[in-house]
Amino acid sequence: MGNHVMTETEQPSAPAIELEALCHSYGDTEVLRHIDLRIEHGEIFGFLGHNGAGKTTAVNILTTLIAPTAGTAKVCGFDVAAQRHEVTSRIGYLPADVRMYPHLTARENVEFFAKLSGVKKPSTAVDETFEYLSCSDLADKRVGSFSTGMRQRVGIAQAIVHRPQVLFLDEPTSGLDPVGVRQLRETIIRLNADLGMTVFMNTHLLSEVAKVCTTIGVLDHGELIYKDTIAATTERFPDETSLEDIYVRMERSAS
Amino acid sequence: MTATIARQQIVSLLRQRTFVVLLATLIVMTALAGVLGWSSHHTIVGVYDEAVKLLASRGDPAPPNPFLLKPTLALLSNMVVYIPFIGALLALVLGHLSLVDDETVGRLIFSRRISRTEYMIGKIVGAAIVLVAILLASLAVSTISLAIVNRTMPTGADLGRLAAFYALSWLYLMVFVLIGMVTVLVTRRRSLALLSAMGAWLVITFAFPQITSGLRPTQSLNPIVDPASTSQAFFRFTAKARPYSIVEQYKAASASILRTAGTESTTSILRQVAPLLGLSIVLAVVGIGLVDRHDYSSGSNDE
């Protein structure tokens, strides 16, 4: 798979993601409070937190969909608010419950997004992507007839068709059956290993985090209460048998 | 059961902002017709006075005051245009709102002891009552306009005609309320329902008169309809459908009732109204049939 996107002046020393005193509020409700976070290139980062903790808001800020109320957020060294174009040229995004255009085929959907990302040969890129994700059989079918799992694969295809440096996944396993979850896990690991993509994943599923992620962060009521590698985490909590137990303990001590 | 549905329906319509907008639009529209009637009166009198002066200076005799040629209820002739154009669109929205929210709560309703026929009849009755209330408000505004412009209360006979005109308008608008309901039942998305209803309105208001009578849209907008040239072979077939062109029949019947253009016998007016009544009944029956088969299980309400 070749790189189809022209890249601009890179900032090689910059981390993949960098948040400094990031805050966000909806009216009077504070959703994110002074978050500092640094994620290096090549990491698979699992962002944990209960419903309403602010995970989706963080992804929305990092994908430039909303502007932070205070603080800064950078992707590959570019500021999400001031350098939107540079940021969006380097990221791929799979929102929770991705839908796409039901009347278009999977190929038409992905090709449209490839063009918007400036991919030079969109149709070749789409073919390669479907092949890479082993879902070429879906290419010419309309998305409207797809199951959640099929839609998710097309969703990933649109998110990686332009070979982004950083991939954002928001609750990617929700609604998938066990087989689908396993396929997704394998895909994420491959994307990271083959293409060196940095992955930022919001999730509830601790078992998945343990199997896929290299680093985790825990968000509680808008505050980042923990961040470390999986290995260090299990070492730090030797009494707990699973990540789930560790998570529950962290949440309890935070509240 | 039917009464419960109708009552719930009326309360829920009254609570929606859209309903207030509908009511306000109809009242403004009636008041506008009144203002236009007043302005027309004023203009005719003004032009007549000036004309008398001008003709006198030329030594010509003064013509008869043309205002005397105008029937008393002509003040409201614009209502005959506003009802099928604006009123009908509002009626579509009324019908649409009556059913569209139940796409999501239908599951809750039909898991109780109520038949779907009872439900639909309740909905129709509720909307019909709301429509009566709206039109009564409009009737009140019309009466006030007449009293102000003519500087005297309308006579009993005029009031009777006015009431008959509003009764006819109610029947005409019920057709569109029912279209608004039926389109909710045959489509899966809110917007699709609204647009299909709009399509039906376009066909009834513009396409049908064009095909049966060769009326161009700007001619349809005029309260005084010029007879179009329909001598062609084309119209020999299509003119047969003219009695079913409800907008033309409505306008003709209204003009007869208000005596703004010619006078027709009661029987011929009734003949003009018959297709309207027939269509309402057919739509109501279709609506009941559709609700019986409608899928309320998904609970989704897509835009």
Next chain:
Amino acid sequence: MSESTARVKALAAHEYRAAVRSKILLVLLGILVTITVVSVYVAAVDHRSKVADYAAYRAAAQASGLARIAPSTLAPLSLLRGALEYLEIIGAVVAITLGYLTVSRERANRTLTLIRSRPVTAGELASGSLLGAVGLFTTLVAATTIVGVVCVGLIGNDWINAAQGFKLLLAAIAAIIYLGAFYCVGAIATANTRVAANGLMIALGIWLLVVLILPQLGDTLDADNQIPGGLFKALTLDRAGETEILKHFSTYETTRISIEEASFAKHYERFAFAMTEVQDKYRGFSLGRLLGAKRNDIGWMIFYSFALVFGLRWSFRRQPTIPQETT
């Protein structure tokens, strides 16, 4: 091609494709095309007999050796009046629907998030969507015009000449701009409301006001229209007398005219009718003189269109990208 142009092109192609795959839009287009054809057909059949009458008169006059033969007063382009009126009324509904669908589609499919997480600016999104819509309107207006001209030629027995063709082209361009403006109205109203169906209703309300109510008001208020058959005629007044009397009603006339001026539809109508010789008074005008006479309408159309295009860009920029319920 710059990257931005490529993105606008992709968005325009996407808009066009989505439009032609939308069933409701096709149904509305079907209604529009059917009644347009009927209106042009009916007018053309009438025209044919008039053309035949004139030919007979001409032949008779020539046979009797008349030196001066009255020129034909027939205006074949005016047969397209119905088509232009339907574009004005129903075409505007189609355009609003398309504008509504542009916004609601991206919301319902949750694809606006996907689009906006790419290097696409709100301005590019607005330009691309508008261009796609204009592409569709061009197809529609071109098809209507061609069918109309062929109907007039084949059925009406009167083929239009190059000069008339050019004027018709200008009327067609005005129609495309007019539809583009209503597309903006539909998209702006939908982008600014939380429930898309409410946006559609607001846009249709504007349509009602601009296309039906304002022009009808202006027309109804016309002093001469107060009595069937004409007020001035009833008062046995000639044209000079009418002008004399109207001098006393200048404020009234100004009000009436400004009501009409407020309607974008009226400007389109006046321009298109002048170009297609619907109004007798413009027949025989040179193109330059015609454009001069219509400069007011041209100016208003340009003003409204620019305002609406800016409105579209502004609305796309400020419309929330993410579904409202997410935290």
